Amino acid sequence: MSRKRFGDMNCGIGQALEVLGDWWTLLIVRDAFFGVRRFGEFQASLGIAKNILSARLEHLVEHGVLSRSDIGSEGERFEYRLTSKGDALLPVLTSLREWSDEWVFGRGHEPLIVRDRVTGRRIPKLRLTDADGRALSRRDLRMEAGPGASRETIRRLQPTSR
């Protein structure tokens, strides 16, 4: 049987995973954030099989995360670049990195430090806040059905207590 797909799920996480959930995909996006653009660069950087890389790049282009443009004088030389949809993944990559910096590597063992290019100061960690900037945790949140909610989603939200 085919692997179950999440695209029909009425849930942002499911939709995001439909685009980004395959093994390797997010690392390709990360490399794109690092400035990688060419097929061969991705391949060398990641050590991924070429057929898989090919499929992933195509998938990301189809979903509008990367664009593929021809840079050869007459075809056959391509560049993959982040679209604005791809650029918008910055908070996703950042939250993943910050999570493992803290919970996998541990403070003081980060492999990478990100700074403001101009001031040189470190970027404050992403966190959920209320409109006044106060930090919020899971317990402070309430979910409710949005305009695009399916009956499924609405039902799931009924059981009052979270």
Place this chain on the structure above:
Amino acid sequence: MSRKRFGDMNCGIGQALEVLGDWWTLLIVRDAFFGVRRFGEFQASLGIAKNILSARLEHLVEHGVLSRSDIGSEGERFEYRLTSKGDALLPVLTSLREWSDEWVFGRGHEPLIVRDRVTGRRIPKLRLTDADGRALSRRDLRMEAGPGASRETIRRLQPTSR
């Protein structure tokens, strides 16, 4: 050949994917954030095969994202709950949801709205800012090797321009 693993990668994204990257895993975590705790609840909610669910729960427990505790009067009834390491994934789930709200569903078609439990106001979107709260984009950032950087990582950061 075995699927390539990312655990030895000197990169936060790779480490995070080692824990969360498998198909289904993040949806299980999402359900846990929604308050799901029992094996059967996860199964019914996700429609996942039981052996896969079993493997994923075990994996998440091993990596300290969920804890498994016995709630039967004498064994054999379990509850899976988020640990603080799991709780710390809130920004990851949130950024993924916000990304697909904007780029997949589109504004006005969000299936889910998250509010402050007390004030009822919507939670502002996660964004990268500098220390003064000004929004930053990819172009405003500079990466440098951290204390835990491998030679590999350092080499990757050399090619000055990003």
Place this chain on the structure above:
DNA sequence: TTATTGGGTAGCGTAACGCAACCAAAAATT
């Protein structure tokens, strides 16, 4: 003109995953 690099396909083997069947302990029901 030949060699090399870029960007792939094709074919094969293995690992991951989906499904259905089965199972034992705990809890509920009679």
Place this chain on the structure above:
DNA sequence: AATTTTTGGTTGCGTTACGCTACCCAATAA
């Protein structure tokens, strides 16, 4: 107390995804 149902799995089998190697053609470099 005996039976049934629920819970939380495990096992086996088939299919799909993925990794590796080998090949290939067009564009560029020598």
